[in-house]
Each structure stands twice: as C-alpha cells, then as structure tokens.
Amino acid sequence: MAADLSSARSPVRPVELDRTSPVPLYFQVASRLQELIEQGEIGVGARIENEVDLAERLGVSRPTTRRAIQYLVERGMLVRKRGVGTQVVHPKVRRPVELSSLYDDLVSADRRPRTEVLDLRVAPAPDAVAEALALAPGSEVTWIERLRYAGDEPLALMHNAIPVDLIRLEAADLAAYGLYELLRRAGFVPRIATQVIGARSATTAEARTLHEKRGASLLTMTRTAWDAGGRALEYGSHLYRASRYSFELNLSAG
Amino acid sequence: MAADLSSARSPVRPVELDRTSPVPLYFQVASRLQELIEQGEIGVGARIENEVDLAERLGVSRPTTRRAIQYLVERGMLVRKRGVGTQVVHPKVRRPVELSSLYDDLVSADRRPRTEVLDLRVAPAPDAVAEALALAPGSEVTWIERLRYAGDEPLALMHNAIPVDLIRLEAADLAAYGLYELLRRAGFVPRIATQVIGARSATTAEARTLHEKRGASLLTMTRTAWDAGGRALEYGSHLYRASRYSFELNLSAG
DNA sequence: GTCAATACTTTGTCATGACAAACTGAAAAA
C-alpha cells in the first residue's frame, strides 16, 4: 500500500496535443493536467512525472512543460521542490482573489441579482475621491448610488464614482447589468484594484434601506480599479449586510 | 512636451549585473527596473525599452529579460501589449494579498504588538474545525486564545487550532512571537490559505475584552492555512475591532 | 481626403542544449 502511493506516478493516458490549434501548447498541457487532478486521477500528495520525462512523453520541449506546470503552481494546485519533484497539493483550482463585481458574483452563484438605481448624476468629485482616481481636484465624475438585491432581499448599498469622460451611463443599463460589465463593453477592462474591507454599524437611514435594525453590523468595502493602461476606472464605496454577505479569499505565498 | 513623453524610453544607466552572485540574473534585472520605476525615473504611462534591445544592452538573453519583466507584470507595476510594448502602470509594487499573520503586519507597521495568552490547551477539535483542517473527527488540536494589542489598545481576539502532532506550543513563545513565526521556525511554512471575512456585533463578553461598547461592530476572519505539502497547519477564527482595523487587498486580474 | 493594403515593431510561443543548486537515499567511515 505504502509502496503504491510512492510509486503513484501520473497514469496519464496518451494526450492529444493539437499543434494546429491557436491554443498554446503549454496551455493544452496545463489543461490536461488540471483535468487529471480535478478528476482525482492524480491524488493529493502524489508526485507527478518529472519535467524531463513528461516533456519527452508528450513530445514537447521542457520549457513548454515547465510553463504548463508553472501555470498550475500559480493557481495553487501544484507545488514544486527542487531535487524532489512536483506534488499535488489541492485538487481544485484555488483562484486568486477575483477582480469581479458583486453582480458577476451573484450571477455565478445563481442568486438572482436585481439592481435599483437610487441616484445617477454628474457632479464634482470630493477631494478624497478625486485623489483615489488620480483626477484633478474638483473634476467631474458620474456619481451612482445603487441598491443591490439578491432574490428579494436587499444585500448591498453601493456608491460609485466614474470619471465623466470615460463612459456615458444610463439608469436602465445599470439596472440590467453590473457596472463592470458596462465598463468592459465600453472597452475598459479592470485589471488592478486596491480594496479596503472594514466594518461599522448602520445609521438609521442605512438600516432602513437595507432592511436591517439600527446599529446592525455592516461590511464596508472601498475599491479603486484601474485598467491595463493605468487609467483609473472606478471608485466605489459599498455597504454590505454582514448578516448576508462575506468576502472569501484564497491566498498563496511565493 | 507630448513628444517628450512618447519618446520617454528608459534612461537606464549602465546596470551592473553580478554573474557570480547567487541572486538570479532575472531577479537582478527586475530589481533594477523596479528601483527605476519606484524612484520615478520611468514615469507612469511611459514605455520601457523593448525586450530585445534591453536584453542586448544588459548583455543577457531575451528569456532572462522576459522573466524579469514578467515578474514585475505579476506584481502589477508593468503591463505588456503584443505589438505595442511594455508600459508602467503603477509606481509601487502592488503586492498580492499577503499570507502573513497579524503580528507580522503590526511589526512592519511599527505598532508595538503585544500578545496576551488567555488560554492554551489540548482538546478534541469540534467537527467544523476538524473538517477545516482535514483531520479525523475528534482529533486532538492545540487550542489557543490570544488577545493582541497594538500599543496599549486591544486590537484583536484570536482563536486558533493547530494539529497537536505538529508543534509543541508554549505560552511564553506565543507571547513573544507570532504564531506564523513559530510555525516557520518549526519548519512549517504556510503557503496557501483560504479566508472568509465578515462582520458581526460584539457580545457583552467580547466587548469587555476588546474595550468596545456592547454591540459594537467587529470584523471576523476565519482562515485555514496549508503548507507546501498540503498539510493543514492552522485554523483560526479571529475578531478585530472594526474601529481600529481593516483589511487591505491588492488584486490583479489575468 | 478617406480607406485599404502593406511594412514594421514588439511581444508571444516553442525548441534545444547546458550547467547549477537542492534534496534524497545509500554507502562508507567513525
């Protein structure tokens, strides 16, 4: 039994790599490995074949194999040790913290998101917001206030500021789609963000809006997002009902 | 002026690469680039020299240059575009979410952490904890309850469970060092973790311990951490004073 | 003047080869 485990090298069946495909070879290899691990054919703790042999068997170069393995290492499925080998540490992809909006999250969790646009106006940005977005003080921003429902329950009260020259937002669009979706459609893809997560008690008005008791605990999240060109896309200051929502993170260290 | 910006290629002074150093070449190159960007010698928005020229000028191969650039791309400083070039998007390193303990954070923020060990015992793990740590139900764990101060103010009430066969913990050590530091010294390096951040109101007892009013908002964080071998190291369930603490995250998307 | 085709630049992918460093385990020495 014990001997079995130590010899549990990858029982990979012949892999069909498609060299005519636009999908890079390293990605094809990574996908195949990921599949085997997710299906449990290579168990947690088992070592996979070494890079050199794997490369030879698949008919690709070692750098290509390395890149495929690296891809899965970055996702937290594999761990490498020099002189030892590469081991499976987790059967599922541990995604890094996602850069997605609440709307996207709810859609994928099938929680029937609905959005009510409470306010939509163009106004000068307060100093703190202008600084967060790296705009000149007093620059105009589109200011949005939305109430997000999951099913029939209010879940979050969201305030956003978007540089006014970036996109023209309509209440109808905001009610139908997430802000990030609208930004993406306009060609602005959020790539980098900083978030601060905290908590505080609800004011009377906030409690009423969110169907909570006065003084109930709320999760606060402020975020600034930039696109690949370093352009500030969005500043957000959101309130979540702590009784209905929490943030889940997967971390991995070098 | 505008012409100046577009021609603002990296004014890199001759870089001294040390080929005898144990520090990898790609890392030396990355460090040098990072320095130039942090010091503003390559401004945000400016394009850096293309890979081929940079490699030639530094006297290294293109893969080495690419790896250096890739390193900074992953840290959110640079963005690459095929056919265009590589651009500076942020002058500071945007670290991914750190896998460090509160103690380490406070030390680096120079906030004089102090720890009071309220409880330290060996007991069977509750089912939820055993499951989080992937232990058999009822397995013994070392159970710790600590109160963490920053300066003279209590900041967090921390509960941890550590598999009992992993490390022998002493109250004196826990008072002097962070848990992660002790784990690392024993050879267990946390590599992967999942966290859930939420909020709730303080109970009377919690409020008293943390010098808060009854019902004050607290940030909750539960975390399970694993080492590179997939061994569960630690389960933690912590309470932070929302009035004194928040979580800061830097995210980047593919 | 406007639009389309073309040339050029720059990053992306892949192969081959070589040596170094870290770890493991077995053999040899104390």
Next chain:
DNA sequence: TTTTTCAGTTTGTCATGACAAAGTATTGAC
C-alpha cells in the same frame, strides 16, 4: 549505531535561435 560522504534525481537558471500574432504607422489607390 551514528555520522559523513557521495552519487543520483529533479527543479532552477540561462543562452541561442526561430517563427507567429497583434498592434501601429505608413503608403498607395480611389
């Protein structure tokens, strides 16, 4: 028996060379 040494395994680093794909800028046709 215990420790040290050494050989073998495996990942880490680096070089060179080649072609592909995407984006930009220029040129030419209309």
